Amino acid sequence: xxxxxxxxxxxxxxGAIVQIxxxxxxxxxxxxxxxxxxxxxxPTFLSYNVLDGLEEKGRFSSFLSRSKGYSYLLLxxxxxxxxxxxxxxxxxxxxxxxxxAGTKLIIKP
Amino acid sequence: xxxITQAPTSQILAAGRRMTLRCTQDMRHNxxxxxxxxxxxxxxxxxxxxxxxxxxxxxxPDGYSVSRANTDDFPLTLASAVxxxxxxxxCASSDSPGTxxxxxxxYFGPGTRLTVL
Numbered sequence: 001x002x003x004x005x006x007x008x009x010x011x012x013x014x015g016a017i018v019q020i021x022x023x024x025x026x027x028x029x030x031x032x033x034x035x036x037x038x039x040x041x042x043p044t045f046l047s048y049n050v051l052d053g054l055e056e057k058g059r060f061s062s063f064l065s066r067s068k069g070y071s072y073l074l075l076x077x078x079x080x081x082x083x084x085x086x087x088x089x090x091x092x093x094x095x096x097x098x099x100x101a102g103t104k105l106i107i108k109p
Numbered sequence: 110x111x112x113i114t115q116a117p118t119s120q121i122l123a124a125g126r127r128m129t130l131r132c133t134q135d136m137r138h139n140x141x142x143x144x145x146x147x148x149x150x151x152x153x154x155x156x157x158x159x160x161x162x163x164x165x166x167x168x169x170p171d172g173y174s175v176s177r178a179n180t181d182d183f184p185l186t187l188a189s190a191v192x193x194x195x196x197x198x199x200c201a202s203s204d205s206p207g208t209x210x211x212x213x214x215x216y217f218g219p220g221t222r223l224t225v226l
Binding site for chain 2 (some may be wrong): 042
C-alpha cells in the first residue's frame, strides 16, 4: 500500500528553526509537495521537489532524498503566523497526490 | 480575482437527503479534484477529472458522483447523504497532470464544511 508518515504535532519557539520530516512509500514517484494549512482554511502550496537536494525559498527550504523515501521542510526565523499544519504529499505513478495526515506546528513566544 | 470558489461554505443536512457541492475555477485548468479532509487523516481523493468530459474515481468514491460538462465547473453530488460523509470537502485544480513537465501544483478552494445528521 501507499503510505506517507509525518509527525502529528511539533512545538517550537518564535525565532527558532524547526525541521518537519516526511517519509513515504508510494507506487511510483513524480515529485513531492509541501503545503501549509492554517486552521479552518484551504491548503496552500509551499514547495515542490522532484530531484534530490535542497530547494530554498526565503525562510522555507525543502529537502528530498528519493533513495531513502525521505523529505523534510525546514522553517527558519519562526514567526507566530507560521503556526499551521504542514502537509506532505507525493505524486504517484498515476499522477495522483497521496497525502500525509499533516504536522500541526505550534509556535510559542 | 482568479481562483477557485466553492458553495456553500457550510451546510447541515439530514441523512438521506441529496446534496450538490459546487466548485468553479477561472484559471482554465484542465484537471479538477474533490477531496475530503477528516481529523487525523490526510486529504483523501474522492473523484477527479483530467479534462472536461472525463472523470475518474479516487480513493473514496462510494456515495459520491461528479460531472465535468465544461472546463470551469466540477460539482460533487451526494445522492443520499449518510453521517459518515460529515467532513470538510475541498475542490482543487491543476494545469495538466503529468504533461507539463512542471510541478503540476494543485490549487485549492476554500472548502465546504458538511454535517450530516
